[in-house]
Amino acid sequence: MVPLPHYLIFTAILFTLGVIGVLTRRNAIIIFMSIELMLNSVNLTMVTFARFLDSMDGQVAVFLVMTVAAAEVAVGLALIVAIYRKKDTINVDEMHIMQG
Amino acid sequence: METVLQYFSINPVFYIFATLAVIFALMMVTSENPVYSAIFLVLTFFCLSVIYLTLEAEFVAVIQVLVYTGAIMVLFVFVIMLLNLGRDAQLTEYAGPMKYLSILLGFAILIQIGLATKVTFSIGAKGAYPIERVNEMGNTEAIARELFSQYLYPFEIASILLLLGMIGAIVISKKRPD
Numbered sequence: 632m633v634p635l636p637h638y639l640i641f642t643a644i645l646f647t648l649g650v651i652g653v654l655t656r657r658n659a660i661i662i663f664m665s666i667e668l669m670l671n672s673v674n675l676t677m678v679t680f681a682r683f684l685d686s687m688d689g690q691v692a693v694f695l696v697m698t699v700a701a702a703e704v705a706v707g708l709a710l711i712v713a714i715y716r717k718k719d720t721i722n723v724d725e726m727h728i729m730q731g
Numbered sequence: 732m733e734t735v736l737q738y739f740s741i742n743p744v745f746y747i748f749a750t751l752a753v754i755f756a757l758m759m760v761t762s763e764n765p766v767y768s769a770i771f772l773v774l775t776f777f778c779l780s781v782i783y784l785t786l787e788a789e790f791v792a793v794i795q796v797l798v799y800t801g802a803i804m805v806l807f808v809f810v811i812m813l814l815n816l817g818r819d820a821q822l823t824e825y826a827g828p829m830k831y832l833s834i835l836l837g838f839a840i841l842i843q844i845g846l847a848t849k850v851t852f853s854i855g856a857k858g859a860y861p862i863e864r865v866n867e868m869g870n871t872e873a874i875a876r877e878l879f880s881q882y883l884y885p886f887e888i889a890s891i892l893l894l895l896g897m898i899g900a901i902v903i904s905k906k907r908p909d
Binding site: 632633636637638639640641643644645646647648649650651652654655656658660661663664665667668671674675678679681682683684685686687688690691693694695697698699700701702703704705706708709710711712713715716721 | 742745746749752753756757759760765768769772775776779782783785786787788790791794795798799802803806807810811813814830833834836837838840841844845848854855856857858859860861862865870873874876877878882885886889890892893895896897899900901903904906
């Protein structure tokens with residue numbers, strides 16, 4: 632059995648890579664994929680703790696997170712398509728309609 | 732079935748696939764073309780699915796492949812193809828000090844999480860599903876028992892959320908005359 636801290640370090644690294652992706656990239660689709668990576672690292676943390684605490688709650692939570700992620704991706708990609716139709720780009724630096 | 736799971740619980744499997752997942756995630760974040768990013772993210776998700784198997788969470792591992800790589804990533808690739816992003820794949824990215832500041836900030840978060848895991852926290856009470864019992868009844872059955880008894884309302888709310896997501900996606904991406 633792999634010790635618990637190793638799983639936690641691994642998920643922390645994946646989460647950090649997702650954060651760096653969101654902060655450094657300007658392509659809206661890649662930012663979205665980085666958010667998916669962060670969601671996945673948190674999912675793995677929950678399954679890890681569920682396994683180490685002899686519980687099923689973490690796996691049920693992962694199931695619910697995946698449903699939320701699926702709905703979020705559907706709406707988010709629809710937003711990206713709508714913005715691309717309007718502005719002909721998906722560079723997030725050029726999306727500043729709300730800034731006034 | 733148990734022999735397969737024991738095979739996946741061997742230590743090297745975790746370390747090999749964790750390393751692969753980190754490498755693929757790094758390539759996902761750094762590759763310029765969004766199609767390559769999507770493919771590296773699919774590979775990362777496959778590695779994560781193997782890591783779920785090392786935790787003996789077979790249902791989550793299968794759902795990971797079916798939902799994430801089968802549905803969500805196909806949606807991503809579909810949108811990339813639909814928008815024909817190949818031609819402006821090289822978007823003007825951040826350059827200079829802001830980029831390095833962002834990377835530094837990311838590592839600050841990593842260090843913070845690392846320090847948080849170093850703090851000794853008391854392990855909570857053990858749950859009702861030790862691994863022997865789960866293997867006896869089956870992982871899927873154990874999840875289903877919890878999901879349809881204790882977590883019934885969240886489950887119903889999730890179904891409404893999916894419906895709303897579907898309607899929202901249709902309404903938002905509809906072409907309107909302007």
